[in-house]
Amino acid sequence: MNKITSIFLLFSILITGNVSAQATAPVTPEFLQYENSKWVDSIMKTLSPDERIAQLIMVAAYSNRGDEHRKEILKLIKEQKIGGLIFFQGGPVRQVRLMNEYQAHSRVPLLGAIDAEWGLGMRLDTTISYPFQMALGAIQDESLIYDMGAEIARQIKRTGLHLNFAPVLDVNNNPNNPVINYRSFGEDKYNVTSKAIAYMRGMQDHQLLTTAKHFPGHGDTDTDSHYALPQINHSRARLDSLELYPFREVVKAGIGGVMVAHLDIPALDPTGVPSTLSKPIITQLLKEELGFQGLTVTDAMNMKGVTVGNEPGIVDKDAILAGNDLLEFTEDVPKAIQEIRKAINKGLISQAEIDRRCRKILAVKYWVGLNKFEPTSLINIIEELNTPRANHLNKKLARASITVLKNENNILPVKKLQGLRIASVSIGVEEQTNFQKTLSRYTRVSHFNLKNEGSAGDIHTLKNELGNFDLVIAGIHDDSKFPRNTLKISAEVQSFLKELVSEKNTIISLFKNPYVLDKLENIEKAAGLIVTYQDTQNYQELAAQLIFGGSGSSGKLPVSVGEKFKVGEGLVLEDGLRLSYAIPEDAGMDSGILNKRIDSLMQEAINAKAIPGGQVLVARNQKIVFHKAYGTQVYHDTIKVKKEDLYDLASVTKISASMAALMKLYDEDKFHPNQTLSNHLPSFRRSNKAEIPYRDILTHQARFQPWIPFWKNTKRKNGSYKWATIKNDSSARFPIRLTNTMYLHRNYPDKIVKEIRKSPLREEKKYVYSDFFFILAPRVVESRIDTDFSSYLKESFYEPLGATSLTFNPLAKFPKSRIVPTEDDYNFRHETIHGTVHDEGAIMMGGVSGHAGLFGNAFDLAKLLQMYLNKGEYGGVRYINEETIEEFTRRQFPDSENHRALGFDKPYYNEKGESRNTAQDASASSYGHTGFTGIMVWMDPEYDLLYIFLSNRVSPTRENSRLYRLNTRTQIHQVLYDAIKKFGE
Structure with a gap:
């Protein structure tokens, strides 16, 4: 120039x-x-x-x-x-x-x-x-x-x-x-x-x-x-x-x-x-x-x-x-x-x-x-520097930036879970990712990993495995904390991705710089395509939540990607289909209150040997804002409680199994609270219980006896078992497994039903808690369906909800290490109860009963209970009619001393107005249940609040009542309301 x-x-x-x-x-x-x-x-x-x-x-x-x-x-x-x-x-x-x-x-x-x-x-x-x-x-x-x-x-x-x-x-x-x-x-x-x-x-x-x-x-x-x-x-x-x-x-x-x-x-x-x-x-x-x-x-x-x-x-x-x-x-x-x-x-x-x-x-x-x-x-x-509000903002920013570029046939969010075989593949990492772990919180997902330089043999094996699945979710990960415009994936892995998106129903989540999309041939043909811009825990968890509708998307691409995608592209997906995972501030709760006080109360209970360990899960506005595992599975071991561990839910089975089935039958005009046992069980037509309406039975004012120690009737006075009760080996006549060396006669469940039928009624009609009906509940349900009680629940609720850990007899599906033990039984089974139901009556019914026997982890139990809170809907599926939920969870006899709903517990107070069974601030519309093994669940529609407390306080003995004396469960419950009030100040 x-x-x-x-x-x-x-x-x-x-x-x-x-x-x-x-x-x-x-x-x-x-x-x-x-x-x-x-x-x-x-x-x-x-x-x-x-x-x-x-x-x-x-x-x-x-x-x-x-x-x-x-x-x-x-x-x-x-x-x-x-x-x-x-x-x-x-x-x-x-x-x-x-x-x-x-x-x-x-x-x-x-x-x-x-x-x-x-x-x-x-x-x-x-x-x-x-x-x-x-x-x-x-x-x-x-x-x-x-x-x-x-x-x-x-x-x-x-x-x-x-x-x-x-x-x-x-x-x-x-x-x-x-x-x-x-x-x-x-x-x-x-x-x-x-x-x-x-x-x-x-x-x-x-x-x-x-x-x-x-x-x-x-x-x-x-x-x-x-x-x-x-x-x-x-x-x-x-x-x-x-x-x-x-x-x-x-x-x-x-x-x-x-x-x-x-x-x-x-x-x-x-x-x-x-x-x-x-x-x-x-x-x-x-x-x-x-x-x-x-x-x-x-x-x-x-x-x-x-x-x-x-x-x-x-x-x-x-x-x-x-x-x-x-x-x-x-x-x-x-x-x-x-x-x-x-x-x-x-x-x-x-x-x-x-x-x-x-x-x-x-x-x-x-x-x-x-x-x-x-x-x-x-x-x-x-x-x-690391305040809850600062972390809350960080998560909000990440959620608002995630961009969905493809959503063919509305594959996102994934709606129908029942029968859907899902696999995830994390590319560029060798261990299971937070993305994959979060996917598993929603339903059963089989996980695979593929290195960036995966060999032809690795890819061949993986392709054969993926042939068994209906949906593949692939995460493409970054090997650097800085999302540079580089792609270190081998030609073989790129070819595999090209084939995957072309031939399989595939959702891709790119945890990398969006420019990388231009280097992946056919990536635009994926049924679902999510861009997160970087690879962090927040983004991995939010992308997984988006896939199942726990989180939404509103991001727009800030750059063009060759000829594939133009700046400004991005699809809006609403959230709220399923539970999401957030921090308390995202749901109007103070995390400082929650963390410090719940941690303190749980540690107090563990130190006092009220419980060896446990879990607490809190959800509000359909957001899981607190979930922690504490302590060990038993006192004398070092196995720490994990959030995925299954607990014996004891009497919470009543509302998580029996009431779910009965409410569904009510919607189908196959059950009504004004009917009686004689409407479903012919053998009760001439019993003293024939004319008692279910409304009285389900509110525990039917004059039933509280319980019968059925297991004691198997023994002679000298302590040996009666001939037609229990044998050391299984056989066609003794198929019901109690332990590896105890098998119950096949007719004994009928004998239990007969004992209930013949049991005398109490003189006064007032509230007295009884398990009797719920032991009968599977038979009541089975009288109106074409399958067994357990399968009905699995097909009608647990599988479609993605609540795959909710099950009876969990040892058939889960390793023993994932199941928390309960009592050291020196009276009946003479072993530590581990993997089978703690309740003697339930194990004598084959482990499947309506009063006890259900196992599950907090993640999955939350899905069922959130469905109740949602007035019968979850994941875009209507399970129970809204009016039914309202009817069954309302106090049935408000002018009496009976505080119960139909099957559900409700708050009740002493003469000083102090709550006796729940948080003082729980609303009158709230409902829930407790379990003998140390369980408590509670739902409050007024606050859209869900509380789950899991423990095995009966380990090593049911005589341990310290959990009750400390009032740990209800004290923690009150913390939730305090956290809401604190956030609003």
Whole structure:
């Protein structure tokens, strides 16, 4: 380019700048009002000319380096009087401790900065990383991004810092960009701008200064300026219309700072110098044309994009001459001050101009509160950086960004579960992922893993296995925490994926950079395609929840992916089909209350040997917000309780099996509370129970005896078993297994029924809890169906709900290690009860009864109980009519002392108005049940609240009543209501 052309270009820039200045009205950054404040004046008077230069210098500090580094920083503070520090890697406690020390040795408070584009987790351990900007670019609700900015401001300030080098305003229109890419909000300039302004305002509204970067636009390059000087060869018109657009708009919006990149942009400065050193770009374009008055900051002055061919110190001087106010990461501070002093002496820049920039730095310090500096407290800093609300926000951001690109035949969310054979394949990992574990919470899923470089043999074996499944869910995982545009999958695995999406009903979840989709042939043919933008626990769990309708999607693709998908694509899927997994704040509950108090109460019970261990699950608004396992399976062992463990649900079987079946039959006009046992069981037509309505029976006021110890009738007075009761070996006549050496006569269940039929009635009609009817319930149900009780429940409820662990006789389906033992039985079975029902009557009925015998884990029990809370609907399926749920769960005799519903328990109170069986604050509409083995479940429609407490308090003996005396279950129940009240304060 010749000299005349250069002059013409410079003249054009100046003219354009004048026109723009007249057409726009940039907002003056707030901190500038303090440039001439008394505090700034007082500091200026104390500074020598060289110290005023030093205020423009910010050096790099680390909290993960040794004492030698600490001494180097202290020396620069004491001897060179630098103005600030930018912190890089380390930890929050170490950083705060160092910053406090550095501040103590600085006569003028130091300005502290950090490069925290996605939060402190970008630099510091034990802190939160929010989604990368590309994921944020998919979010449609920008108030979430504002909230993130506000929260990041709080966290950065909590670590003693004042300036965040964010947000990134680069428009990433080059998929091969190695340095910006996922750090950009995307390729659409309007989306980039609106997201950046929301992020900026969230921070600056909460007194944290921000810097828009990397001016004038680093998005369209395939060179990383950390290692070389990228060149951008677009015309001025193109730069104006695209790259400069976001910067122009954030200046109008009042951004406090702008960071200048190391770029060679001939259309803006034909000399070839990096933009960081370019007066036409910084002074003339940014300050004069765009009207920016805030803090102009260099990108790191140690990057190859600016250091190649430029000496330390001299390059810093050139950056100041170009118009920068703040030098970031100066490598040679004494030399930089010396070179800037020489430039002043030569008349290249005036001392007055240096003073003006110094005042600007001091004004920033005043605005962020350094005029009243106090050391940062270390007390509770980790807890205060990782608050529940901060984690809640993180999850909300992730959920709002997930983008669904394909949903053929509405495969998402998966609705029908019964009979559906599902496999998951995690590609790029060798162990079961959180994605797969979360899938298993919804239904039975078989899991497989395939390495990125999986062999032909591995793939052949896997393909044969997948042939047995109706649906394949594949997760494509990342091997890096940074979602770069790279694909390290072998050609064989890529071919397998191509075949999979073409031939099988397949859902793909990509936990990688969306640009990778362009490198996967036929990926667009998947029936379902989900993009999460990065591979974190949050994203893995949310993607799995989305697949089964626990979570929804609203994200829109922020970039185009070749010819396959265009920017802005994304399907909206509603949530709420099934239970989701969230944090308490997501459901209006205080997690601090829940975690601390439930943990404390459970530990108290374990320490008192009331229970060896247990589980607590809490769901509100169809969100599981708390689920923890505590202690061990038994006292004398070290096997810790796992959330997947199955418990003997004891009398909770009544509402989880019997009442489910009876309510369904009621809907089908095959059962009615006004009918009697004689309507279903002919043998009861001439009994003393023939005319007693089920309404009285199910509310326990039928005058039935509480119980009969049926097992005692198997024995003679000398303790031996009667001939027609129990044998050591199984046979056609003795098929009912009690233990490996005890088999019950096939007719004994009929004998139990006969004993119930002949049992006398109590004289007074009042509430007396009895198991009798529920022992009969399977026969009542079976009188109106074409299958057995257990199969009916499985086919009608458990399988369609995905509640695959709810089962009778669990040893037939699950390993013993997954089943929690109950009592050491020294009276009847003479062994530890492990894997079979604790209740003697239930085991004598073959392990299948309506009063006890059901096993399950909290995950699956929650699905059934949530269906009740949903008035009979779950997963898009109507199981029981709404009116039926309301009828069966209401108090049947409100004008009497009987507090019961039909089969369900209800709250009841003593004469002082104190609850005797549930939380004091449980509503009158709530209902549930307890179990003898230490179980409690409770549902409260008024609060849409579900509570499950699982334990084996009968281990090693049923005589242990400490759980009752401690009142642990109801105390924990009250904690849930306290957490709701606390959140609302």
